[in-house]
Amino acid sequence: MDFKGSDTIPGPRTEDHLPHSAETAVKIVIVGGFGVGKTTMVGSVSEIRPLTTEETMTQAGIGVDDNYGSESKTATTVAMDFGRISITDKLVLYLFGTPGQERFWFLWNGLFEGALGAVVLVDTRRLEVSFDVMGRLEECGVPFVVAVNTFPDAPRYPVEELRTALDLTPEIPIMECDVRRRASSRDVLMTLTRFLHSLAMSRALI
Template sequence: MDFRGSDPALPALPGPRGDDLLPDSAATAVKVVIVGGFGVGKTTLVSSVSEIRPLTTEETMTQAGADVDDTEGIERKTSTTVAMDFGRISINEELVLYVFGTPGQERFWFLWNGLFDGALGAVVLVDTRRLEVSFDVIGRLEDSGVPFVVAANTFPESPSHPVEDLRAALDLPPEVPIVNCDARSRSSSRDVLMALMRYLHDRSAAPAR
């Protein structure tokens, strides 16, 4: 069987860009998942933090979804993730994170099970203007036993709350880290992932109960 590219007369298929290749020094790869309610900034975070060209599955929102998706507070949102987002970031020369973003609408939550397969931990991204959209998300993670940290994304006119007030509003145990972030900023998004890595390390180092 002839394959495209084996015939000199046919143009070769394009290979990966140099920036997309995994560094030779990488020794450990970890899968993490970014979750959250509809419109909290998951795609923005994955896109801003990724060192490779991110994969996104955003589609234009249509009137057909108007009676299904709750867009209160995010009326200017025009697109939505329908499958997943994917990016990659090297924490250091040896540790690489594969970052998967989940769709936020509840009608797409059936995809979460596959996205969580093999994941070491998760980031729950919240919008302090709409904390209620995060309640079911956190409940699902707690039921599944997946360790997670919470990141409060900064939006224009977002109310600022002390961490302990957020903890009480989200009914989180004291050991779950809560950090503030700006999902548009690569350094801020990277800090969120580092907070998750530190939390996972501390959990693994803690004596078994």
């Protein structure tokens, strides 16, 4: 899912430097399997022109990359996507989208380093891919929320059924989203920031 059909931010995108009012900058990673919408999410929500490392897919990926549900996809991220969004005047999120193909997962450890939290994007046609993704985050100690990208041809399930299928503990937020829409992607990031705040508060009480 590329972001050519995504919402665009009215007017020109801001310059790359931080707003003068910003006091806190936080690194967030957007993770998930191949073709779940990571590049689209970064592109739809970033207030600066997103940096992408997409390359044209070739015959070499046939039989190597699992492109089920993304057969029309012609380009793929090979290193990372990067964007930025100001949640408030004082809080800025730096967004790093990870490559989805398993052969590029060796890059994840570097991208996870210093990350305060993560968004796991899920495609209901390929739920099994999400287990490895969430396992890697848990190994690295990165808290995450789960966002189910609502592809038009993907089956829809009640959120609590998906929670059970993904074996998520009750405190981990899970929600549906349309990553092509800026408001929807921003809602996911807002949910993540609230979740991270609640974790920080609970740890402070221990």
